[in-house]
Amino acid sequence: MKIAVIGAGSWGTALAQVLATNGANVGLWARKPEVVKAINAEHRNTRYFPDEELSAGIVATTSYRDTLLRARGVLVVTPSHLLRGVGRALADVVDAEMPVLICSKGAEADTGLLPVAVMEQELGNRDRIAVLSGPNHAEEVIKGQPSASVVACSSPETAVFFRDALANDTFRAYTSDDTVGVELCAAFKNVIAIAVGVSYGLGFGDNTAAMLITRGLAEMSRMVVACGGEALTCMGLAGAGDMVVTCMSRHSRNRRFGEEYVVRGRTLADFEADNHMVVEGALACKTLDVLAREHGVDLPITDTVRAIVWEGADPREAALLLGDRPLTTEFYGL
Numbered sequence: 001m002k003i004a005v006i007g008a009g010s011w012g013t014a015l016a017q018v019l020a021t022n023g024a025n026v027g028l029w030a031r032k033p034e035v036v037k038a039i040n041a042e043h044r045n046t047r048y049f050p051d052e053e054l055s056a057g058i059v060a061t062t063s064y065r066d067t068l069l070r071a072r073g074v075l076v077v078t079p080s081h082l083l084r085g086v087g088r089a090l091a092d093v094v095d096a097e098m099p100v101l102i103c104s105k106g107a108e109a110d111t112g113l114l115p116v117a118v119m120e121q122e123l124g125n126r127d128r129i130a131v132l133s134g135p136n137h138a139e140e141v142i143k144g145q146p147s148a149s150v151v152a153c154s155s156p157e158t159a160v161f162f163r164d165a166l167a168n169d170t171f172r173a174y175t176s177d178d179t180v181g182v183e184l185c186a187a188f189k190n191v192i193a194i195a196v197g198v199s200y201g202l203g204f205g206d207n208t209a210a211m212l213i214t215r216g217l218a219e220m221s222r223m224v225v226a227c228g229g230e231a232l233t234c235m236g237l238a239g240a241g242d243m244v245v246t247c248m249s250r251h252s253r254n255r256r257f258g259e260e261y262v263v264r265g266r267t268l269a270d271f272e273a274d275n276h277m278v279v280e281g282a283l284a285c286k287t288l289d290v291l292a293r294e295h296g297v298d299l300p301i302t303d304t305v306r307a308i309v310w311e312g313a314d315p316r317e318a319a320l321l322l323g324d325r326p327l328t329t330e331f332y333g334l
């Protein structure tokens, strides 16, 4: 069976390796011809994983049509702000039944739309559109270190299709029908990881990090419930699981952006230029704000991250303001 993967960054490459290890032929779309050349000739993505040998079952190309040719399903693994453009391009090459798994984490700027809704507007047939999320740093998954994730979809058949394509002894995949919950958890945890990075960068300790993580989970839960998702999803792999790994892992770009860039007055553009990698939380703190206003949900940590990253608020002063709000019950808004 052939599966297509759109995006040969860290996560697209790691997922292509998982699929190929499971016996699939993988068509991998990459933007840069030199990445395609290295993958096909040397079985390496020299830009992201120079030390990892990729399966010979992965064939890269810069053509959507060639990537999709005879594929039974497609994984979209580009940064979330590119999803609409990718969906529009895919509309020319996928039929109305092709299962689509979105592996990006974020929400659309300006509209606040979540990935499945964006893709549905471009491709139609929501039941064949699923999302993947969980505590999954590409650096560990590509090495076959034990990890788990959730495939969420309104259709159990689509969820099971992708679960079975991805699951193996070291990559457990669970299914869920709470797409909105899983999508919001994915967008949220990146924002909180920036907050935790800033907190460590300011010299605060583990108590502060734990407070931000758990209060971040409370914000996440309020938003998930307000948008029609299930609070329990926030306790699962896409919620608490991904929150913990993104806030605490040395691999997390979001945390590192907060700790090493934001507290030193360095920008998102600086991070992306230095690392060639995305920091999804920097955009999500703005897009979640759109949703929060629409649903009347209180998101104090998210709003603080937005003020620091986009409005030049001083991190230490912003942290003090965060602690100066009226005292209330722990699970207000739920």
Ligand SMILES: NC(=O)c1ccc[n+]([C@@H]2O[C@H](COP(=O)([O-])OP(=O)(O)OC[C@H]3O[C@@H](n4cnc5c(N)ncnc54)[C@H](O)[C@@H]3O)[C@@H](O)[C@H]2O)c1
Pocket (backbone or CB within 6 Å): 007, 008, 009, 010, 011, 012, 031, 032, 048, 077, 078, 079, 080, 082, 103, 104, 105, 106, 136, 137, 138, 139, 276, 277, 278, 280
């Ligand atoms: N890296 C991880 O561990 C990981 C794990 C789970 C989910 N994700 C999610 O997967 C998505 C992709 O992240 P990543 O880590 O693979 O990316 P990355 O940061 O490793 O690399 C960015 C990717 O985006 C591509 N890109 C940049 N501009 C582009 C454009 N204009 N058109 C097409 N492609 C463009 C780059 O070529 C590169 O492939 C993100 O939403 C991220 O949150 C990442």
Ligand SMILES: O=P(O)(O)OC[C@H](O)CO
Pocket (backbone or CB within 6 Å): 105, 134, 135, 136, 137, 138, 190, 193, 242, 245, 246, 251, 252, 253, 254, 255, 278, 279, 280
């Ligand atoms: O490195 P980050 O911060 O983009 O996080 C990557 C993954 O989403 C972790 O599950």
